[in-house]
Amino acid sequence: MRSLLVGLTLIVIAIAAPRMAAQKVELSIDASEPGAKIDRNLFGQFAEHLGHGVYDGIWVGSDSTIPNTRGIRNDVVAALKAIHVPNVRWPGGCFADGYHWRDGIGAQRGVRLNPDWGGVIEPNTFGTHEFMDFIDQIGSEAYVSVNLGSGSPHEAADWLEYMTAAQATTLEKERAANGHPAPYKVAWLGLGNESWDCGGNMTPEYYLDRMKIFSRFVRNYNPEQIEKDQMLKIAVGPGGGEQRWTDWTETVMKAYQQHTWSWDINGLSMHSYTVVKWPPAFKSAGFGEDEYAQILKTTLDMDDLIKKHSAIMDKYDPQKKVALVVDEWGSWYAPLPGSNPGFLVQQNSLRDAILAALNINIFARHADRVRGANIAQMINVLQAMILTDHEKMVLTPTYYIYKMYVPFQDSTFVPVTFDAGRYKHSDFTLPRVDAMAAKSKEGKLWVEITNVDPHQAAEVELTVTGINAKSAVGKTLTAPKVDSVNTFEAPNIVVPKPISARAQGGKLILQLEPKSVTVVSVEQ
Numbered sequence: 360m361r362s363l364l365v366g367l368t369l370i371v372i373a374i375a376a377p378r379m380a381a382q383k384v385e386l387s388i389d390a391s392e393p394g395a396k397i398d399r400n401l402f403g404q405f406a407e408h409l410g411h412g413v414y415d416g417i418w419v420g421s422d423s424t425i426p427n428t429r430g431i432r433n434d435v436v437a438a439l440k441a442i443h444v445p446n447v448r449w450p451g452g453c454f455a456d457g458y459h460w461r462d463g464i465g466a467q468r469g470v471r472l473n474p475d476w477g478g479v480i481e482p483n484t485f486g487t488h489e490f491m492d493f494i495d496q497i498g499s500e501a502y503v504s505v506n507l508g509s510g511s512p513h514e515a516a517d518w519l520e521y522m523t524a525a526q527a528t529t530l531e532k533e534r535a536a537n538g539h540p541a542p543y544k545v546a547w548l549g550l551g552n553e554s555w556d557c558g559g560n561m562t563p564e565y566y567l568d569r570m571k572i573f574s575r576f577v578r579n580y581n582p583e584q585i586e587k588d589q590m591l592k593i594a595v596g597p598g599g600g601e602q603r604w605t606d607w608t609e610t611v612m613k614a615y616q617q618h619t620w621s622w623d624i625n626g627l628s629m630h631s632y633t634v635v636k637w638p639p640a641f642k643s644a645g646f647g648e649d650e651y652a653q654i655l656k657t658t659l660d661m662d663d664l665i666k667k668h669s670a671i672m673d674k675y676d677p678q679k680k681v682a683l684v685v686d687e688w689g690s691w692y693a694p695l696p697g698s699n700p701g702f703l704v705q706q707n708s709l710r711d712a713i714l715a716a717l718n719i720n721i722f723a724r725h726a727d728r729v730r731g732a733n734i735a736q737m738i739n740v741l742q743a744m745i746l747t748d749h750e751k752m753v754l755t756p757t758y759y760i761y762k763m764y765v766p767f768q769d770s771t772f773v774p775v776t777f778d779a780g781r782y783k784h785s786d787f788t789l790p791r792v793d794a795m796a797a798k799s800k801e802g803k804l805w806v807e808i809t810n811v812d813p814h815q816a817a818e819v820e821l822t823v824t825g826i827n828a829k830s831a832v833g834k835t836l837t838a839p840k841v842d843s844v845n846t847f848e849a850p851n852i853v854v855p856k857p858i859s860a861r862a863q864g865g866k867l868i869l870q871l872e873p874k875s876v877t878v879v880s881v882e883q
């Protein structure tokens with residue numbers, strides 16, 4: 360009886376509650392005005408030897424009861440294939456500058472400690488061959504970071520020769536004896552990681568001297584990469600907007616302007632986490648609108664940071680030959696209670712999905728300079744795509760953003776004009792709506808719209824010129840609450856649903872839910 364009364368009361372309240380009128384948003388797209396290419400590598404991932412990112416997340420070993428192919432989990436591979444991961448950055452992070460590749464090849468692996476991340480045993484059962492097998496299984500490319508901190512140019516040069524040589528050198532024969540006669544492709548090469556901090560606390564000048572030596576001697580011998588499809592070398596870049604990091608960008612880019620034949624770089628890395636302040640204290644689940652608004656407001660700082668460092672790069676490289684590669688980004692919250700703090704375990708909510716969409720749109724708007732980005736990190740660590748627990752696996756809200764954005768990979772940016780309006784909560788004011796459009800490789804127009812406002816729906820009136828737009832269909836992602844999450848027990852709380860627009864008076868009308876991300880293709 361009591362539950363019946365409560366139920367009836369809730370129904371009465373629901374009927375009585377005034378429904379907020381949808382906010383009207385006019386959005387115009389001129390499809391005949393294409394811009395820069397949105398490089399598929401903006402959708403890169405990062406897999407460090409950290410917590411359960413690699414071990415359990417990817418690698419379970421071939422004798423595991425968890426279905427696997429040569430030790431690599433089949434469920435994770437299938438999920439990653441569906442989001443078309445363009446590249447995976449590995450083995451770190453801070454871990455990379457302490458990593459010795461010989462520990463991870465052959466029958467006898469070097470068992471070490473992982474002092475950066477929880478001080479646990481690093482068995483090195485996942486090494487070069489296992490990483491390359493994983494990349495191959497998910498249809499991706501390798502972004503290998505070499506150890507410029509505690510390693511030597513000699514060690515890194517040998518690793519590249521081991522991976523890429525096609526001629527019968529000692530290292531090539533060793534690779535073949537270990538099971539892979541054909542040379543591996545190393546698409547991207549990281550020359551150190553955060554060398555201003557965990558990578559060795561170097562000054563920019565010291566780093567530059569060392570980086571030039573690595574750039575010179577760490578060679579890729581894969582015959583298929585010598586002319587075309589060359590390996591891209593990414594130098595360590597800034598980790599923020601303060602002077603120490605603008606100085607860093609200045610130093611590296613100024614040197615680049617005068618570089619000679621004997622060294623080169625193709626990219627400058629940038630790391631920027633959404634954290635509000637260190638150490639990370641915000642909860643990844645079980646939070647309210649204050650934390651929603653503050654985190655999303657903070658994440659938008661990415662735009663200014665890119666502008667700041669791009670301006671310095673433009674001075675020394677006006678032709679934009681050197682890409683800005685945001686190869687670590689994402690939300691960084693307090694570790695989940697009860698987890699090893701060194702494992703950086705956090706939940707992933709609808710807020711993270713919106714955060715991901717806002718950042719990808721920022722990258723796309725700077726696509727002429729930002730040609731790579733790697734969200735941190737792929738599985739079980741920070742803003743992950745996938746969470747696993749032994750045999751269980753769940754796809755996060757962020758995963759679904761990457762899935763919805765697949766058509767934007769290698770698409771061409773198309774400018775969108777709209778009045779974003781304002782969403783204000785407490786001390787935080789931010790744009791209510793964000794939007795991005797692009798023409799896919801197949802020539803189809805795709806539009807993304809984020810409604811940041813957690814209360815008010817948006818009625819979008821889309822005017823498209825340059826093509827005869829008749830309808831739009833796609834997917835929208837929302838959930839009951841800003842902190843809604845997917846769990847192993849309830850994996851479908853935050854999943855995309857179909858959406859379509861109706862045509863009216865030469866426009867397309869889309870009804871967007873509050874706190875939602877929508878991607879539609881425009882049909883002609």
Ligand code: AHR
Nearest residue numbers: 451452453454552553735
């Ligand atoms: O992603 C976790 C860590 O954050 C990386 O190892 C390091 O590069 C950064 O500080």
